[in-house]
Amino acid sequence: MTTYTANNQRIQFFINCSTKYSAKEIKEAKIQRLKQLEDDLGRQNILLNELFPSKQYLVLEQIIYWINKNNGICKFGTDKLIQSIHDNIDVSVSVRTVRNAIKALKATNQFIVTRLQSNRCNNGKYVIVDMKHANFKEILKEVFLLSEEKIAHQFAHQKTEKNDDKPLVQQQSTDINQSSNLTNFKTSNINNNIYKAVQQEIEEDALKNNTREYVSKFAVNDYQLKFYDLIDMMPFPIQIMDKKSVLALRIGSDATAKTFVKAKDLIMHMALRIKEGYTYDNVVAAFTKGLHNAVQYKSVKTLIAPKSKAVPVFAHYNWLKS
Structure with a gap:
């Protein structure tokens, strides 16, 4: 250039x-x-x-x-x-x-x-x-x-x-x-060249500077830092720990409490699978796709049973009693 x-x-x-x-x-x-x-x-x-x-x-x-x-x-x-x-x-x-x-x-x-x-x-x-x-x-x-x-x-x-x-x-x-x-x-926004250009430059540096300070430099959402702290304190496999700064940024600038919970559940699941012997070709890509699917998935709403109607008093009257 x-x-x-x-x-x-x-x-x-x-x-x-x-x-x-x-x-x-x-x-x-x-x-x-x-x-x-x-x-x-x-x-x-x-x-x-x-x-x-x-x-x-x-x-x-x-x-x-x-x-x-x-x-x-x-x-x-x-x-x-x-x-x-x-x-x-x-x-x-x-x-x-x-x-x-x-x-x-x-x-x-x-x-x-x-x-x-x-x-x-x-x-x-x-x-x-x-x-x-x-x-x-x-x-x-x-x-x-x-x-x-x-x-x-x-x-x-x-x-x-x-x-x-x-x-x-x-x-x-x-x-x-x-x-x-x-x-x-x-x-798709995910495949867009402009998003990729910005994201790739930051994430290439993030792999070299796998620290909270680096995440703080580019994070625009508190949940990104919280997710980094979560990974940092957990005994996760090296495949995850080596990319914790990129994973933290990947939850997105628009992350909410709901996103954070789903990201936490996903990274826990991935860590367990790795410990069981499963190998991810690309941990970051797998996490990104999994989180996208999890956020898009609509959870089943719990049905609330209608309140039972009050039983009339005469229904309990003993008609056999004189």
């Missing part, structure tokens, strides 16, 4: 010399770009609020706003982003939430995510470019100093917009109207 470096002065020059829009226009453009992203993901049967759950969506909103404010590019530090969200809507987000949101943003393949170049090293600031923005090609030339040939070679799949004379909001609205008529694919 190509690595890009962006110089702060070039970015600032591009931003300063770009067309300025009102706050209302920028807000409208942000809404339309989020809708476009939602539609694009929807055609792959991905829900936007699943890829950017909870506070990660707030991070996405802020980044999209800055991108449209600066005509296709933005640069920021994590602290600045966190402070902006807090100032605007009085909500606190963590560094981990920002990191996970940017990882998901990168996985959509609609944005270039890189770091700001400095004389000594990168200074921790992110640089993000919208590949679907009308100014994308211009940004590649002026900020990243790419030639026409390099742009054509590296972004042959990317159709850059050419309606430079249209207002920002109008350009994005046209894109949305064109994309909204496409048919959604009926593919």
